[in-house]
Amino acid sequence: MTNKKKKLNPKAQHYQAIQKKNETKRPIFTNCLKAFFVGGFVCFIGQLISTFYIYFFDFTEQTAGNPTVATLIIITMFLTGFGVYDHIGQFAGAGTAVPVTGFANAVISSAIEHRTEGYILGVGTNMLKLAGPVIVYGVFSAFIIALIKTIFSQFLGS
Amino acid sequence: MIFFWAFVIGGIICVIGQLMFDIFKLSPAHTLTTLVVSGAILDGLGLYEPLINFAGAGATVPITSFGNSLVHGAIQEAEAHGLIGVITGIFEVTSAGISAAIIFGVIASFIFKPKG
Numbered sequence: 001m002t003n004k005k006k007k008l009n010p011k012a013q014h015y016q017a018i019q020k021k022n023e024t025k026r027p028i029f030t031n032c033l034k035a036f037f038v039g040g041f042v043c044f045i046g047q048l049i050s051t052f053y054i055y056f057f058d059f060t061e062q063t064a065g066n067p068t069v070a071t072l073i074i075i076t077m078f079l080t081g082f083g084v085y086d087h088i089g090q091f092a093g094a095g096t097a098v099p100v101t102g103f104a105n106a107v108i109s110s111a112i113e114h115r116t117e118g119y120i121l122g123v124g125t126n127m128l129k130l131a132g133p134v135i136v137y138g139v140f141s142a143f144i145i146a147l148i149k150t151i152f153s154q155f156l157g158s
Numbered sequence: 159m160i161f162f163w164a165f166v167i168g169g170i171i172c173v174i175g176q177l178m179f180d181i182f183k184l185s186p187a188h189t190l191t192t193l194v195v196s197g198a199i200l201d202g203l204g205l206y207e208p209l210i211n212f213a214g215a216g217a218t219v220p221i222t223s224f225g226n227s228l229v230h231g232a233i234q235e236a237e238a239h240g241l242i243g244v245i246t247g248i249f250e251v252t253s254a255g256i257s258a259a260i261i262f263g264v265i266a267s268f269i270f271k272p273k274g
Contacts, residue, residue: 028177028180028181031180032173032176032177032180035169035172035173036170036172036173038172039168039169039171039172039175040164040165040168040169040172040216041165042168042219043167043169043213043215043216043219044161044164044168046168046215046216047160047161047164047165047214047215047216050215050218051160062207062210064218065210065215065218065223065227066251066253066254066255067254068218069218069223069254069255069258070254070255072219073258073259073262074262076262077262077263077266080266081266081270082270083273093176093179094172094173094175094178095176097175097189098172098174098175098189098190098193098220098221099168099172099219099220099221100219100220100221100223100255101219102190102221103221103224104258104259104263106186107259107263108259108263108266111263111264111267112266112267112270112271112272114267115267115272116272123263127260127263127264127267128260130186130187131259133187133190133191134190134194134224135256137191137195138194138195138198138224138225138228139228139248141195141198141225141228142198142225142228142229142248143232143244143245143248145198145201145202145229145232146229146232146233146236146244146247146248147241148202149202149229149233149236150233150236150237150241150243150244151241154236154241
């Protein structure tokens with residue numbers, strides 16, 4: 001950061017100072033409150049769905065996560081398609097971005113947005129643009145962690 | 159009771175995400191990536207499983223569970239088939255989330271037209 005600042009000429013530095021002063025302050029507390037209640041509500045619905053799967057199908061507390069996530073993604077598809085999710089997202093911030101519905105919304109909205117460019121080059125290439133980093137670094141870090149854990153338990157532990 | 163804890167824990171994870179947006183000024187992609195990686199690390203330390211038992215969907219619905227299930231599948235396969243399982247098992251448990259997102263993304267692009 002300090003390196004970057006040194007390269008700027010005085011005019012730009014002055015501009016940055018003004019910009020910093022006039023930047024609208026984010027209402028952090030209200031944002032967090034909204035995120036808490038909306039995010040909690042999404043998880044509450046998730047819990048309803050997974051309780052349903054546990055009682056009516058043969059799922060356990062551990063395995064019910066998968067069908068729950070899939071069901072939430074279907075719901076997200078409709079909310080995104082009808083343009084409702086954007087409004088909720090604007091209000092709730094991270095409350096809708098952090099649950100798996102936010103991941104689904106990122107995939108689905110970019111799929112819809114790029115359909116005019118064609119199904120292969122538009123939908124196919126752009127669908128995972130926003131969700132890509134999550135998958136890439138999720139997989140990579142999972143690989144490293146599982147590798148370390150396996151080496152420890154199989155070769156050093158016994 | 160699990161409904162209450164699902165609400166509270168899920169809410170808290172979302173607040174952590176919101177704080178990363180507002181205080182550290184990270185983009186949503188950075189925030190989600192960080193959360194996924196921390197979920198993976200928590201599972202590596204063996205802490206995520208107790209959280210799921212405690213909070214149910216409060217732990218499985220946020221994106222952190224993604225990292226958890228990636229690590230979980232890899233370790234499960236590694237226990238069964240040795241070191242190569244780390245690579246073959248990664249998508250074992252997570253497949254539902256990724257395949258559902260892709261399948262319904264494509265279906266949505268058939269049905270819905272972009273707005274605005």
